[in-house]
Amino acid sequence: MSTHEARLKALREQLKADRLDGFVVPLTDEHxxxxxxxxxxxLEWLTGFKGSAGSAIVLxxxxxxxxxxxxxxxxxxxVDGKHWQYVPVPDVSMTDWLRENAKEGARIGYDPWLHTRDWVKAATAALAERGAELVAVGRNPIDKIWTDRPQPSNARxxxxDNGRAGKSSAEKRQEIADWLAERKADAVVxxxxxxxxxxxNIRGADVAHTPVALAYVVVNADATADLYVAPDKIGDEVKQALGNAVRVHDRTAFEGALNGFAGKRVAADPERAVAAIFEGLEAGGAKILSVRDPAVLAKAIKNPAEVAGHKAAQARDGAALTRFLRWIGExxxxxxxxxLTAAAKLEAFRRETGALDDLSFDTISATGAHGASPHYKVDEASNAxxxxxxxxxxxxxxxxxxGGTTDVTRVVPVGAxxxxxxxxxxxxxxGHIALARAVFPHGTTGGQLDTLARLPLWEAGLDFAHGTGHGVGAYLSVHEGPQRIAKPSYPGGGPSEPLRAGMICSNEPGYYKAGEYGIRIENLxxxxxxxxxxxxxxxxxxxTLTFAPIERDLIVAEMLSPEERAWLDTYHAQVLAIVGPQLAGEDKAWLEAKCAPISV
Structure with missing residues (x-):
């Protein structure tokens, strides 16, 4: 019996002991x-799936x-197809599948700290149609059988720095207090x-490649805040930076604190706050405002300091990537x-800048058929x-x-x-150029622009099954909302946010031929x-913020219009101007050749 088969069997035995007839396993945390x-x-422990988005249901x-x-x-x-069905999302949702597969009278468990309230409502309704029920668990059954489960990070x-952030925490909290006043609310979770x-204005190291810390915050109408975090994660420097207006509590006290808002109006984000938070507030007698977290849009619109930090990081990152592209090409x-050796070499070039704090995600280093999996993650077993x-x-x-969080994709031919x-x-x-050249009125959403990146593929009966662009943080998450460029039905799709000056997005159309190769060109x-x-x-x-050469040996110049060739030549001239001074010798000569004007 394989490891994951044994784990699936153990979970079913645990569910039986817990008087449950199924359990839902999302890939997320309590945030x-x-x-x-x-x-x-x-999810990975149970199934072996190493992707960054997915869920499972076990009956x-x-x-x-x-x-x-x-x-x-x-x-x-x-994931072993002998034991697991592969269900495509969004063609079939988890609630659809439960509606079809749960048996009458079944008790399907879920962890209220891992699902949104809206999902709980939808799943409850779907199961009710089958005469079944959704049951909140006090302790996640996977945690009961995962005997060597790692502890949460204790990184400090x-x-x-306020200068890099472009605005102090006190200023940001005051803006949130003003937002609360407009809504006659007392606090926001x-x-x-x-x-x-x-x-x-803090950062952490509790999640790989994303500089965040496991915590909760309540911002109050007087611009003070209550921070719930493990006490040993905060040193004197952070305490001083937070100041007296931010009260620090043990993270374990957060759940109980939700009961302390009786009669008060408290805002919580239905998309980002788990069901357990809403349940705790309701149980304590709070009046809940289901509204978007006020930091989401403010964070997405970068201020001048954040933009400057991004550009500085992009320039040095482009030089590191350019050195790698020359190396891998040769x-x-x-x-x-x-x-794996290629991914390690690219990281080494970035480390040599002396400014890299971490990668922004696990490098997708994919050759041949692996490139056809857009989010392929190489490991020792799959290394090709x-x-x-x-x-x-x-x-x-x-x-x-x-201040820079970079994200860039390039493709290199090995041989002809x-x-x-x-x-x-x-x-x-x-498609990439069409989106890069787009000019559009205020109020335009990314979803409206998505078609521009797909038209050249559609003309040949082709497409790609992912969004064209996602938001990016400033020394934060490489995937950031609320902006996106995507079909409504694709990952990152759904109701689309109007694009606003200061937002950073990726521009990354692609093409993937199963079993053979993948192509994606991504700039921020x-x-x-x-x-x-x-x-x-x-x-x-x-x-355009990203500067690294686009592989000219893969370009059919005759397929480009004069306007497209002009864009490409201008872009490569910018690459040479920004990256060139950081290079020397053969690296610089190679870049000059790669950035020469395209001729028909």
């Missing part, structure tokens, strides 16, 4: 985080894995870890390189040699303490690419005000 600490990796006679189009291939490689918090880090055809005839895709980024590879790459590039872009001759309303556009 509804996308990326979670090792202690919260319950006595059936078990299902729910993943979206980014993980269609990966889930089949990592660090103060984030912040549970999203990046919101807490941003509001208090070394891979010789043989002996693997996905990089061989001639393949396309090598690398999606990577760094966390830089001066096929005509099909070049055609597909050029179509992806045309800053939404900026744009003057248009004769305009009758305020307009916006994108300023």
């Amino acid at each position: 509804m985080s996308e990326y979670v600490g090792d202690y919260a990796q319950r 006595p006679e059936a078990a299902a894995m729910f993943t979206d189009g980014r993980y269609t291939l990966q889930v089949r490689e990592q 918090l660090v103060a984030y 912040l549970s999203a870890l990046d919101s807490i880090a941003w509001v208090l 070394e891979a055809p010789k043989g002996g390189q693997t996905e 040699p990089i061989e001639p005839g393949q396309l090598y895709l690398v999606d990577s980024g760094g966390q830089y303490r001066d 690419p096929t005509d099909e590879m070049k055609d597909r790459f050029t179509r992806v590039l045309k 872009v800053l939404v900026e005000d744009r003057d248009v001759p004769g305009q009758e309303q305020p307009m916006l556009g994108f300023e």
Whole structure:
């Protein structure tokens, strides 16, 4: 019996002991985080799935894995199909599956600290149609059988410099207090870890590659705050930076504190606060305002200091990536390189800048067929040699303490690419350029722009099964809302936020041929005000922030319009101007050749 088969069997035995007929296992933590600490990796422990988005449901006679189009291939490689059904999201939701598969009278368990209130309502209604019920558990049954489960991180918090943040915590809390006053509210509960880090100007190391700390915060109408965090995580420097207006409590006291708002109006975010928070507030007699966390939009609109930090980080990150692109282009055809050695070499180049704090996510180092899995994660078991005839895709980024969180994807041919590879790459590039050149009125959403990046692929009967762009933080999460560029039905889709000047998004169309190769071209872009001759309303556009050469050996120049070639030549001139001075010798000569104008 395999390890994961044994774990599935053990969970079913535990559910039986708990008088449950099923259990729902999401990939998140008690903060509804996308990326979670090792202690919260319950889905991977149970199933073997290493992706960053997914869920599972276990019933006595059936078990299902729910993943979206980014993980269609990966889930089949990592999760045993003999024991698990593969269910595509959003074609079939977890509530749909429960409605079809739960038996009458079944008691399906869920952890109220790992689901939103809206999900609980939807699942309860779906099960009721089957004569079944959803049952909140006091202790997660996986935690009962995961005997060597890691403890939550005890890393200390660090103060984030006000100059780099561009605004003090006191100023941010006052803005939230003004927001509360407009709503005649007494307090707001912040549970999203990046919101807490941003509001208090603190950073942590409790989640891999995301500088946040496990904590909760209540911001009050008088601009004071109550921070709930493990006491040994805070030193004198952080206490001094927080000041007397931020009261510190043990994190374990948070659940009880929710009962202390009787008769008060308390705001909580239905998308980011778990069901248990709403239940605690309701049990204590609070009047709840279900509204979006006030830090979400404020954090997304970068101030001048945050933009400056981003640009500084992007410049040095681009130089590190450029050195790597030259290295991999020369070394891979010789043989002996693997996905892991390549990822390690890229990280080494970033480390040599002397400014890297961490990677911003696990590097997607994917050669050949692995590139067709958009969120492929290499490990010792999957590590593949990089061989001639393949396309090598690398999606990577760094966390830089001066304010930059980078995220960039490039593709390198190993040897001579096929005509099909070049055609597909050029179509992806045309979509990337169309989005980069877009000019649009205030009030435009990312969803409205998404089509621009897909049209060149659609014209050939092609598409890609992920969003075109996500928001990015300032030395925070590499995936940040509320802005996104995506179809409503795709990951990162749904109701779309109007783009505003100061927001940072990715621009990353792609193409993936199962079993053969993957292509993605990703830069980060800053939404900026744009003057248009004769305009009758305020307009916006994108300023590109990422600077590294786009592989010219994969471009069919004849497929590009004069305007597209002009954009590419201008972009490469910017790369040479920004990255070139940081390089010397053969690195610089290589970059100059890669950035030469494209000729037809």
